[in-house]
Amino acid sequence: MFRRRLGEAAYALTDGPIALAGLLAVLLTFTVGVLLVVVVVGVPVLAAGVVAARGWARFERARARVLLGERVPDPPTVTAVPRLADLTDAAGWRAVLYLLVKAPLAGVTSALAICVYGGAGQALTYPLWFSRTPMVFGMYTLDTLPSVLAVVLIGLVLLFAGGWLLLGPLALSRLAVRGLLGPSRLAGRIRALEQARGQAVDASAATLRQIERDLHDGTQARLVTLAMDLGHARELLGDVDDGGPAATRLRATVEAAHRNAQQAVVELRHLVQNIHPPVLDTGLEPALRSLTEALTVPVTLRVELAGRPPPAVETIAYFCAVELLGNMVKHSGADAATVDVTGDRAWMTLRVRDDGTGGAAVRGGVPGGGGTGLAGLAARIGTVDGTLQIDSPSGGPTVVTIGLPMTI
Numbered sequence: 001m002f003r004r005r006l007g008e009a010a011y012a013l014t015d016g017p018i019a020l021a022g023l024l025a026v027l028l029t030f031t032v033g034v035l036l037v038v039v040v041v042g043v044p045v046l047a048a049g050v051v052a053a054r055g056w057a058r059f060e061r062a063r064a065r066v067l068l069g070e071r072v073p074d075p076p077t078v079t080a081v082p083r084l085a086d087l088t089d090a091a092g093w094r095a096v097l098y099l100l101v102k103a104p105l106a107g108v109t110s111a112l113a114i115c116v117y118g119g120a121g122q123a124l125t126y127p128l129w130f131s132r133t134p135m136v137f138g139m140y141t142l143d144t145l146p147s148v149l150a151v152v153l154i155g156l157v158l159l160f161a162g163g164w165l166l167l168g169p170l171a172l173s174r175l176a177v178r179g180l181l182g183p184s185r186l187a188g189r190i191r192a193l194e195q196a197r198g199q200a201v202d203a204s205a206a207t208l209r210q211i212e213r214d215l216h217d218g219t220q221a222r223l224v225t226l227a228m229d230l231g232h233a234r235e236l237l238g239d240v241d242d243g244g245p246a247a248t249r250l251r252a253t254v255e256a257a258h259r260n261a262q263q264a265v266v267e268l269r270h271l272v273q274n275i276h277p278p279v280l281d282t283g284l285e286p287a288l289r290s291l292t293e294a295l296t297v298p299v300t301l302r303v304e305l306a307g308r309p310p311p312a313v314e315t316i317a318y319f320c321a322v323e324l325l326g327n328m329v330k331h332s333g334a335d336a337a338t339v340d341v342t343g344d345r346a347w348m349t350l351r352v353r354d355d356g357t358g359g360a361a362v363r364g365g366v367p368g369g370g371g372t373g374l375a376g377l378a379a380r381i382g383t384v385d386g387t388l389q390i391d392s393p394s395g396g397p398t399v400v401t402i403g404l405p406m407t408i
Contacts, residue, residue, distance in 0.1 A: 004069065005163045009117060011067040012166050015102075015173065016110030018063075022056050023103040026096055043087070050092035057095035057181045064177045068170065072182040091183070098180040105176065109169040116162040123155025227261035230254060277318065284314045288321055288339060297329055297354075303341040306406075309348060313404050316380050317341070317350050320402050323377050324352040332356025332398060343406060350402040358396035384408050 029049035036042030064070040075091035126135070127148055134143040135151065142151055233254050279287045285303040292299035309317065321339060328334050334356035341350050360374070374390075381388050387403035 007067040007069070008163055008166060008170055009113065011063065011173075012109050012113035012170065013117065014110070015106040015113075019099070019102045019106030022060075022099045025056070026053060026099050030096075047087050050087060050089055050096065053095035053099060054089070054092045057091075057098060060098070060177060061181050064174070068174060070174050070177055072177055075181075075183040094180045098176060101180070102173070102176055105169065105172055109166065109173065112169060113162070113166060116158055116165055120155045120158035120162065123151050123158065126151045126155070227258060227264075230258040230261055233258075280311075280314055280318055283308060284317060284341065287314075287318050288341070291318075291321060291325065292339060295325060295329060297334055298336050299325065300336070300338045302339070304343075305341065305348060306344045309343075309404070309406055310408055312408060313348070313384060313406065316384065316386070317348070317402070317404055319380060320350060320377055321352065323374070324400050327360075327374075328352070328354045328356060328398075332358070332396070334396075334398075346406055348404050348406055350404070351399065353397055353399045355397045357394075358392040358398050359394050360390050360392035360398055360400075 026049060029052060030046065033042040033046035033049055036045055058074070061072050061074065064072065075094075126142075130143055130148055130151075134141050136142070140147070142148065277287060279290050284305075285301075288301055288303065292301050308314070325337065325339070328337050332354050334354035337352065337354040339350070339352050341348065343349055378388050381402060381404065384405055386405065387401075389401040390398075392398035392400075
């Protein structure tokens with residue numbers, strides 16, 4: 001209880017100066033931004049003001065957590081670099097509103113706290129200085145022992161009652177922090193859905209990897225053994241001298257079974273590759289390098305990532321590259337292509353460019369000009385809220401840009 005009261009007292013005493021500093025910073029930034037709008041420079045200044053307000057909100061949430069015990073989750077994060085898009089950031093504008101609303105409330109809170117705790121401190125220290133400058137209350141001078149003890153008692157009452165006197169202003173401050181600095185109800189719901197989606201995508205990727213391993217280590221190995229056994233049986237039958245009809249039919253049956261087993265192994269390997277290529281276990285760059293080196297068209301590969309993407313995102317990026325490079329080889333007539341993979345810790349970009357004939361297009365929100373392959377590509381990307389852009393004028397070149405989140 002004492003620690004809580006001490007934190008509330010520290011919050012109330014510092015609330016006014018901190019809120020005033022935040023208000024002045026916002027007013028200065030937005031005043032300069034509005035004045036400079038006519039020369040375009042003001043727009044980035046306003047965007048910087050919104051970003052700064054988000055930073056101030058982060059400080060206010062931390063202060064409320066440490067001093068008031070009020071834990072408010074952060075709203076969805078955005079880039080720390082001011083951009084024009086930050087002008088539409090709802091959390092940033094709510095932080096600006098918080099600074100405007102909090103200033104008068106913080107002024108009242110600090111004034112009340114100074115009166116209460118300042119009076120309590122003055123009364124509690126009265127025995128130390130009453131002999132030099134005694135208090136005067138009406139016609140009475142408070143310089144006797146009973147009066148001094150009475151003043152100290154009043155100080156104790158103020159000290160312990162201060163927390164109750166500040167309950168109202170602090171409750172309003174808690175309400176402002178929760179309502180304006182935390183995620184909105186809609187943002188909270190979106191975050192919950194995104195987390196559920198990310199868990200489902202990760203679980204699906206893990207299940208596919210397990211299926212791939214089971215098929216590779218179990219079913220595929222047995223089929224390979226069966227094909228070898230049938231091949232051995234065919235060789236043994238070749239040494240039999242009996243040329244009767246039964247032996248001929250047996251040889252034909254074994255031959256057909258051997259071919260079918262070999263075809264099943266090939267199809268199963270292709271299926272395993274489409275579920276989860278084992279080469280992806282070593283990372284996206286080695287997988288893409290293995291893919292590009294196997295093509296008949298020369299492909300230049302460049303990968304610059306700040307970290308390794310989640311397995312589900314790696315799989316999506318790899319299959320997108322497979323589809324785009326496959327289309328390039330089969331349909332574009334290109335002589336060369338480039339694959340660029342870049343990204344930071346929040347977003348990665350896969351860009352595939354070829355010097356082919358072009359002609360791919362997006363119509364009605366569904367990629368066209370490439371059959372069901374590009375539509376399936378768009379569906380894959382959409383599962384993690386990625387982006388797809390196709391620039392393919394007639395005569396080329398074709399540039400396909402895919403954006404994928406680094407966290408899901």
